[in-house]
Amino acid sequence: MPGEILDNQGKGEASWSWPPIHPEFRLFAAIGAGLCLVAALLGWETLAWPLGALTVGIVAFFRDPRRVTPTGDRFIVSPADGLVTLIQKVPPPRELTVDDGSGRPGLKDEPVTRVSIFMSVFDVHINRAPIGGTVRRVVYIPGKFVNADLDKASEENERQHVMIERGDGLVLCFTQIAGLVARRIVPFIKPGDMLASGQRVGLIRFGSRVDVYLPEGTEPRVIMGQKVTAGETILAEIGEQLQIEGIYQ
Known part of the structure; x- marks a missing residue:
C-alpha cells in the first residue's frame, strides 16, 4: 500500500504485484501495436512477430514499480x-x-x-x-x-x-x-x-x-x-x- 511504513522488525505487509505502467507508454505502445496489426493483416508474419515483441518491450520500459525508501536524515x-x-x-x-x-x-x-x-x-x-x-x-x-x-x-x-x-x-x-x-x-x-x-x-x-x-x-x-x-x-x-x-x- 503506498505510504505504508515498513521496517526491519517485520512491520507492514509486502507482496509481489505487477508494476504499474507510466502513462508515457501510450503513444509509443500504440504506434508499435498499430504497425504490428498492419503487418499481421498483410500477412507479413516475419515482421508482425518482432513488432509485437517490440510493443511488449515498450510497455515494459515504462514500468513504474513501487519502492520502499529508507528513511533517515543521513x-x-x-x-x-x-x-x-x-x-x-x-x-x-x-x-x-x-x-x-x-x-x-x-x-x-x-x-x-x-x-x-x-x-x-x-x-x-x-x-x-x-x-x-x-x-x-x-x-x-x-x-x-x-x-x-x-x-x-x-x-x-x-x-x-x-x-x-x-x-x-x-x-x-x-x-x-x-x-x-x-x-x-x-x-x-x-x-x-x-x-x-x-x-x-x-x-x-x-x-x-x-x-x-x-x-x-x-x-x-x-x-x-x-x-x-x-x-x-x-x-x-x-x-x-x-x-x-x-x-x-
Whole structure:
C-alpha cells in the first residue's frame, strides 16, 4: 500500500504485484501495436512477430514499480536504476555554481565526488529524489546524444540539472543525461516544489544516465560496477568517507 511504513522488525505487509505502467507508454505502445496489426493483416508474419515483441518491450520500459525508501536524515538514496559506471572527483557543472538570480547560492566551484549511474533500455527509467527538500533549480540544456556511458556525456549531451535544498541547508544536485537512444527528458517537478526522499521526479526515454554530486565530506557507499535501485539503494551517508572495495565475480 503506498505510504505504508515498513521496517526491519517485520512491520507492514509486502507482496509481489505487477508494476504499474507510466502513462508515457501510450503513444509509443500504440504506434508499435498499430504497425504490428498492419503487418499481421498483410500477412507479413516475419515482421508482425518482432513488432509485437517490440510493443511488449515498450510497455515494459515504462514500468513504474513501487519502492520502499529508507528513511533517515543521513541517507542519500539512488535517483536511478542502473549500473555505477563512474566515480570521480570533478568540478560541478557551471549551471549549478553560478548565481541564478534567485538570491540563493549555488554549489562551490570546487571538485566534488560525482557518482554516475548508467541506465540501459532494460532498466526502470523513472528517476527519484535522492533526498527530501525543496527544488531550487531545474536547468535544462540541449545537447548531443553520444553514448551516455562515456565521461564526456556529462558535458556534451542533452541534460537537466536539479538542485534540492533541505531545511537544514544541505544542498544536493543531480543531472539527468540523455543518451545515444534517449531523446527526451520528461520532468515531473519545477522550482519551488517540496519533495520527499524517493519521490518520482522524472524519466528519461530509452537509455540514459544520472550523475549525482555528493556533498562535501561525503563518499559513496556503492562501488564501481554495482547495480543500484532508484529510491531504495543507499548511495551514501552524509559525512561518511569510508573506502569500500568489492570483488568482480
